[in-house]
Amino acid sequence: MAKIPVATGRVVIEAVTPQVDGGRYPAKRVIDESVVIEADVFGDGHDAIGALLRSRKTGSRRWQETRMTSAGNDRWRAELTPDSLGVWQYEIEGWQDHFATWLEGLGKKVAAEQDVSVDLLIGTEMVTAASTRARGKSARLLRKHAATIGDVGLDLAERLEVAFSEELTEGMDSTPERSQATRSRRFEMIVDRELAGFSTWYELFPRSWSVGAGRHGAFADVAKQLSYVADLGFDVLYLPPIHPIGTTFRKGANNALESGPDDPGVPWAIGSAEGGHTAIHPELGTIDDFRALRDAAAAQGIEIALDVAFQCSPDHPWVTEHPEWFRHRPDGSIQYAENPPKKYQDIFPLDFETSDPKGLWLALKDVFDHWIGEGIKIFRVDNPHTKAFAFWEWVIAEIRREHPEVILLSEAFTRPKVMHHLAKIGFTQSYTYFAWRNTRQELIEYMSDLAAVEDFFRPNFWPNTPDILTQQLQTGGRAMFISRYVLAATLSSNCGIYGPAYELMEHKPLSSGSEEYRNSEKYQIREWDLDAAGSIAPVISRVNKARREHPALQRTHNLRFHATDNDRLICYSKRAVADLILVVVNLDPDYEQAGFVDLDIDALGVDPAHQYQVHDLLTDRRYLWQGTRNYVQLDPAGIPAHVFAVRKRARSEQSYDHFV
Amino acid sequence: MAKIPVATGRVVIEAVTPQVDGGRYPAKRVIDESVVIEADVFGDGHDAIGALLRSRKTGSRRWQETRMTSAGNDRWRAELTPDSLGVWQYEIEGWQDHFATWLEGLGKKVAAEQDVSVDLLIGTEMVTAASTRARGKSARLLRKHAATIGDVGLDLAERLEVAFSEELTEGMDSTPERSQATRSRRFEMIVDRELAGFSTWYELFPRSWSVGAGRHGAFADVAKQLSYVADLGFDVLYLPPIHPIGTTFRKGANNALESGPDDPGVPWAIGSAEGGHTAIHPELGTIDDFRALRDAAAAQGIEIALDVAFQCSPDHPWVTEHPEWFRHRPDGSIQYAENPPKKYQDIFPLDFETSDPKGLWLALKDVFDHWIGEGIKIFRVDNPHTKAFAFWEWVIAEIRREHPEVILLSEAFTRPKVMHHLAKIGFTQSYTYFAWRNTRQELIEYMSDLAAVEDFFRPNFWPNTPDILTQQLQTGGRAMFISRYVLAATLSSNCGIYGPAYELMEHKPLSSGSEEYRNSEKYQIREWDLDAAGSIAPVISRVNKARREHPALQRTHNLRFHATDNDRLICYSKRAVADLILVVVNLDPDYEQAGFVDLDIDALGVDPAHQYQVHDLLTDRRYLWQGTRNYVQLDPAGIPAHVFAVRKRARSEQSYDHFV
Helix, strand or coil: CCCCCCCCCCEEEEEEECCEHHHCECEEEECCCCEEEEEEEEECCCCCEEEEEEEEECCCCCCEEEECEEEECCEEEEEECCCCCEEEEEEEEEEECHHHHHHHHHHHHHHCCCCCHHHHHHHHHHHHHHHHHCCHHHHHHHHHHHHHHHCCCCCHHHHHHHHCCHHHHHHHHHCCCCCCCEECCCEEEEEECHHHCCEEEEECCHHHCCCCCCCCCCHHHHHHCHHHHHHHCCCEEEECCCCCECCCCCCEHHHECCCCCCCCCCCCCECECCECCCCCCHHHCCHHHHHHHHHHHHHCCCEEEEEECCEECCCCHHHHHCHHHCCECCCCCECCEEECCEEECCCEECCCCCCCHHHHHHHHHHHHHHHHHCCCCEEEEECHHHCCHHHHHHHHHHHHHHCCCCEEEEECCCCHHHHHHHHHCCCCEEECCHHHCCCHHHHHHHHHHHHHCCCCCCEEECCCECCECCHHHHHHHHHHHHHHHHHHHHHCCEEEEECCCCCCCCCCECCCCCCCECCCCCCCCCCCCCCCCCCCHHHHHHHHHHHHHCHHHHCCCCEEEEEECCCCEEEEEEEECCEEEEEEEECCCCCCEEEEEECCHHHHCCCCCCCEEEEECCCCCEEEECCCEEEEEECCCCCCEEEEEEEEECCCCCCEEECC | CCCCCCCCCCEEEEEEECCEHHHCECEEEECCCCEEEEEEEEECCCCCEEEEEEEEECCCCCCEEEECEEEECCEEEEEECCCCCEEEEEEEEEEECHHHHHHHHHHHHHHCCCCCHHHHHHHHHHHHHHHHHCCHHHHHHHHHHHHHHHCCCCCHHHHHHHHCCHHHHHHHHHCCCCCCCEECCCEEEEEECHHHHCEEEEECCHHHCCCCCCCCCCHHHHHHCHHHHHHHCCCEEEECCCCCECCCCCCEHHHECCCCCCCCCCCCCECECCECCCCCCHHHCCHHHHHHHHHHHHHCCCEEEEEECCEECCCCHHHHHCHHHCCECCCCCECCEEECCEEECCCEECCCCCCCHHHHHHHHHHHHHHHHHCCCCEEEEECHHHCCHHHHHHHHHHHHHHCCCCEEEEECCCCHHHHHHHHHCCCCEEECCHHHCCCHHHHHHHHHHHHHCCCCCCEEECCCECCECCHHHHHHHHHHHHHHHHHHHHHCCEEEEECCCCCCCCCCECCCCCCCECCCCCCCCCCCCCCCCCCCHHHHHHHHHHHHHCHHHHCCCCEEEEEECCCCEEEEEEEECCEEEEEEEECCCCCCEEEEEECCHHHHCCCCCCCEEEEECCCCCEEEECCCEEEEEECCCCCCEEEEEEEEECCCCCCEEECC
8 A cells, every 4th residue: 555645735736837847947037027926826625825935046045935925716926036147946835824714714703793712712722833933022922912812811802802913913924834834846947137138139240341342351340330230229249150261162152162262251161270169260350359349349338249150160170189079971081061962061060979978068168168258148059959959958057057147049940849949948049930920910920929938938030140031021122121120129129130231121132032142241251331321220220229218128028919900000019017119010011001900908008088199219200099999001112110109198288108 | 067968868858748737647538548649759950750659557567669650840649549447657758760860861862863872881880780779580681781781782773772662661660779769757647447438427315215205215215216217318326425324413404403303314414323434324224225226226237326425423433433533622622514604513524634644544545445345436525625635646546556447526616726636636527617607608618628627627517416506497497407408418428417306307496596405305305206297307318318329429528619690509519430419509498599500510521512411319300401501499498409410411312321
């Protein structure tokens, strides 16, 4: 016969949120933001329940205990505001609160004018027991109350007054009988810095940024033009790999198999005699130039993000120093990357089934450590899904133990479950399918898919990358470039573009049906006219200003869609306490679209009986709206989107306040 | 630094279904029914995946291994058909299938006319390695194939033919390289007998069944009238507690505080000088009478279910033999049941915080063991939610270890999470809120709630019980009694009634607003005229016949609702392979309701281009329908429901086959 589990507590704790896969992986949150933690807590029978949240920063010896409050239907809730970066732990404790049960019953019996003399003796026993758990003044007070309640010589009214006193309830609540309490498993939560939840990325190839044409651009050139990036409103400057580029099987312009002597090569073909993942491509400058760029960026409020692409050109030092980190074929050659029938002979993947996993993993960690040592705290990780999951889980935990401020963006454009898994095992942010979600229905469904994984997967929306020039951008013209950035930047609090290709509306594909750029910077140096007349930089700048100034745009899942009677118009709002933003975008790049938007005005909290002001942050125009149904008209020849700040009427007819 | 987990497999297994709370509790299934088991299985990179389901009856030393097949989007699937009662275990194993990856790449390279000489050498290595894992003939075959593929002296076509041969793929699939495989946690599944999933219950108070009036009815009286129950079509006969009834604080008719000498008492006030939970109330008969009833029932295809109510009258032997199993008050008295200000002085609850939990738990288990020893395999457990969860989890596992055929019905009318938890910890079936779900919308929502917990919670729908005479039944008349039974019996595969109160349409409440019966059998002996003219027994009999003859009605969650243009009409279908049932019920007991039903005909699989026959199993009338939209008209004065068997047209115009 199985052992009788007689010591088991009578309370059950289930469905703790947030949690990821039953607690196997940590949830993700941002510092200084309140986290609501809930659980189902219930016991057998009808006794009252007590529950508390225990939380601490991992490593801290002291648990913070917060009483949970009932949210109805056996759900209990408490809030926690993590005030330091790193891994936090939390667990729930629940117990049957015999005192609260007794007090409630006593009230009902008194109301029914029943004899409560024995009940008062039961209460006396409970309060006396609590006094032995308490200390000092609390203990003395409980002893005094126990004596009063149990004193048959006293007036009944006096004894009941003490029984029902707030002082007694507080005293009992502060020393609950928890010896039979049930405790949930321990859950974890990654607490990131603010930038993990709200960031605006700009990707550029420094080699195309030379001041004065005909030269290989360098860090110093970028440093001189940082104000351009800052004026656009970006706070992360992401550089493709800055390391020496291999020459063996180097690709030419437009991915040509043969390259000429002047072809600069692909930055992702990392490694040459000049070094590997910790070296700098000489034509970009020295380590001092790099540090100068980093510091100049910081002075403008911009952080540098580096690309971590764990693969090697055939010329990478590791190929000769550590041949065991690569897969060898029966003919003795090293296995290059391939996706049959395609061959990538300029790239050797690392072999995570190597005979020396420890050596490989530590070397890869050293790459992060090196750049963290150079003050870099943001990494865009290239194709993480082609490296072992276990490696990422290990290396990210190792990095973040000492540097919880580090942010890692997962560049995995692959199947959804694989992308989600990379987020579960530690990536801070993730690229998404946003580039291929275009219609109203596609966007609404995709935002709903992302909301389902919000506890661990932070989307970063990019309308383009050096690898992705969508059909939409190829054919949609200026209106499409604007609308896709407005969508990216207002649907997701993390977003980015690859520029200047984006703001200069570079849109020619390598070939028909391809999503590759023609004359891509991946293979050649380009010259960009940042001052070109048609640049949409001013619009991007205004969108990013709206993001900086409006907390509602600094979160992703505070989103609500509203109906429109024209399915080329998409309408949604975001709210953060007093800040309310309403966005309407014309998804048609060719024709003016007009129609009515039907606002879910109760959800917005707008008073339908009064007018409210919608102030377009892109055009600075203001409109007076009322009720749920309002007309919009958006012309792709102008700005094909509204980003409205919604303001309720203030005291005078002329002034409008922030909406509360 | 954390230890480098270099041995971790590269494949991830997540989201295994069925599972309950991440595997903490077993799922529930029925013997000889196929169970679909699925999991997300994926690795890093783009390698092909192999996955298998391992399953066994707990205790068996041999695992059955079944290869899983891809269901798309990284989901893998296998089926398992448990062929014995008890607890089954299952787990998933997944690995990267290098051979399959290689074979796919080889195919693409050959198609692109690339050189594959090195690829063939790689294949040779893999097949040779597999031959060392295989045995006997398989090993010899693999060795032969490896030699052919690797033989540079042979014609390329010949080597490729072997590489792509089905024989080689089968050989490799039967000895996959699993040394780096990932294995999921182990999940469990309770396999019940068929009756757990499909049962039709009839509750009666034997004391009211005397043949010849004015006498306390006994088991022998019930035995004589079993054909009545059998003709109604019930297969479980549930008896309220059959034990001696206490006299202290015995309640009189209609729950009167005082009882007279002739009042029989409440069967749930268990225990007197004549014995407790293992004794039989003398007026019902002897143990031999009980056995005779049990055997007579079995002969008619009916199983006896007993009531297990773990509480004691003040006269129960345990009160003196084991005072420590009860809670004592400071004045020395035993705490009776109360729900302030209500007092139930005739009932002493057992104290699960007793100082002798082991003694108490074993004594309660002995009660089950005693009646199992008397051949009883079905128990309706009274108020399980007022006893410790840990006790139920222990005792049910103990009972079922030796008697996996035992079925326990949880009578917990309490908050949903508590009801669900009792199902998780082992109850086979559960009472539900069905009695209080009346409108179309309420019923649709409730069935959806139940579908969400179908892996562990098996509903049993009762339109009435001795404690529940709903407002609907009080006022709805004959049409309501019929429609509520049709709903119960066709929405849920497990259902029951408390009779003869139900079929005789007993509907007078104790008082206005009360759900208690007036002159309830709980407190007094009643006389029932089973042959009363107005009895709805014939309709119940027809409904139960339809249930017995139609597999579609023997499951619960094969349900689909269809639209109607009159919200007093509810329409739904159930399908089990070739059997298709369509139900339409008029929810209005007062007025005829007519309208169109809009069938989701694609989901039904009916051919909209041809007529199909709907055969009403309640009236035996047949109608020819076509397409999605068909007219119905249901009069509460007649039978206010259709239970249609749907048949497609067979060869001749006159005959209709089962729908396939």
